[in-house]
Amino acid sequence: MSKRTDIAIIGGGPAGLSAAINAVARGKSVQLMSSVGNNLEKAENVDNYLGFYKISGTELMNKFEEHARALGVSAMKGRVSNIMPLGDHFLINFGGEITESTTVILAIGVAKARQIPGEADLLGRGVSYCATCDGMLYRGKKVVVWGMAQDAIEETNFLNGIGVDVTLIARGSRSSELKADIPFISGAIGEIIGKDRVTAVTVGQDTIEVQGVFILRSSIAPSSLVPGLETQNGYIKVTNKMETNIPGIFAAGDCTGTPLQISKATGEGLIAAQQAARYIDASQSK
Numbered sequence: 485m486s487k488r489t490d491i492a493i494i495g496g497g498p499a500g501l502s503a504a505i506n507a508v509a510r511g512k513s514v515q516l517m518s519s520v521g522n523n524l525e526k527a528e529n530v531d532n533y534l535g536f537y538k539i540s541g542t543e544l545m546n547k548f549e550e551h552a553r554a555l556g557v558s559a560m561k562g563r564v565s566n567i568m569p570l571g572d573h574f575l576i577n578f579g580g581e582i583t584e585s586t587t588v589i590l591a592i593g594v595a596k597a598r599q600i601p602g603e604a605d606l607l608g609r610g611v612s613y614c615a616t617c618d619g620m621l622y623r624g625k626k627v628v629v630w631g632m633a634q635d636a637i638e639e640t641n642f643l644n645g646i647g648v649d650v651t652l653i654a655r656g657s658r659s660s661e662l663k664a665d666i667p668f669i670s671g672a673i674g675e676i677i678g679k680d681r682v683t684a685v686t687v688g689q690d691t692i693e694v695q696g697v698f699i700l701r702s703s704i705a706p707s708s709l710v711p712g713l714e715t716q717n718g719y720i721k722v723t724n725k726m727e728t729n730i731p732g733i734f735a736a737g738d739c740t741g742t743p744l745q746i747s748k749a750t751g752e753g754l755i756a757a758q759q760a761a762r763y764i765d766a767s768q769s770k
């Protein structure tokens with residue numbers, strides 16, 4: 485396990501990068517972890533971010549990243565699948581590696597993915613978001629991976645390697661990086677079936693009997709990421725100090741609600757970083 489960081493920031497969009505530079509300015513150690521891609525990169529033209537009239541989202545994002553790099557922060561690329569509160573610190577599962585931090589800032593944007601019918605009801609009873617966390621439970625059993633995240637192939641190969649009978653389902657065609665003995669189905673899961681536990685999934689007209697489903701999206705609903713995190717209409721509930729209901733976890737940007745705009749995201753990133761720094765200072769002086 486790595487050395488404990490003061491502030492772990494999840495998400496490398498405008499909110500996460502703003503939190504990162506402001507945390508560094510407060511003298512705190514920072515670990516920034518982010519899946520590839522963010523919403524701002526999709527903006528063809530941004531006209532309402534002060535000081536940058538007529539700039540593309542990609543150009544603006546490059547400037548944000550350049551600023552953070554100049555202060556020694558760049559995002560470690562990968563997906564956080566789980567954050568475990570442990571009293572005075574947190575354990576973060578980052579692509580199967582466990583990282584420790586005193587505080588966490590969630591800057592994860594909005595998870596737009598629609599849930600699959602059956603997903604929420606069977607979560608923890610055959611549905612999992614993390615192959616490296618739960619894979620061992622399925623050794624010798626039949627599972628599918630529904631893979632939209634970058635690491636889906638890696639995770640599928642991992643499951644195969646530990647003796648899980650795994651099939652990858654994904655849109656598009658088979659990747660050459662997928663181990664040759666792993667079956668591949670091009671398509672999407674329509675429904676997850678099961679009463680007390682997962683028993684099958686549907687793909688188009690077919691029903692496939694399985695005991696587990698690993699859903700690997702690049703983003704995860706906040707309440708699935710952190711057990712006990714309070715949300716409202718899908719957004720993380722925060723105070724005006726960007727505190728969540730879990731002491732030590734702060735949130736910033738689109739994930740806390742509307743307006744879904746860059747200025748709000750960077751402003752909230754600043755507040756979250758300052759409050760996280762204050763929280764650390766207060767706990768150290770106790």
Ligand SMILES: Cc1cc2nc3c(=O)[nH]c(=O)nc-3n(C[C@H](O)[C@H](O)[C@H](O)COP(=O)(O)OP(=O)(O)OC[C@H]3O[C@@H](n4cnc5c(N)ncnc54)[C@H](O)[C@@H]3O)c2cc1C
Pocket residue numbers: 494495496497498499500517518519520521522523524525526527528529530531532533562563564565591592593594702703704709736737738739743744745746747749
């Ligand atoms: C087409 C388009 C045009 C837009 N135009 C404008 C505009 O003109 N002006 C304006 O103000 N706003 C605009 N926006 C909105 C703006 O892009 C967002 O408000 C802004 O990007 C929010 O920043 P954020 O950091 O909160 O989230 P995001 O930019 O979405 O960043 C979230 C980050 O978290 C990462 N992440 C999520 N889950 C995980 C996880 N489990 N583990 C690791 N990383 C994770 C994501 O990969 C991403 O990098 C536009 C958005 C779109 C889509």
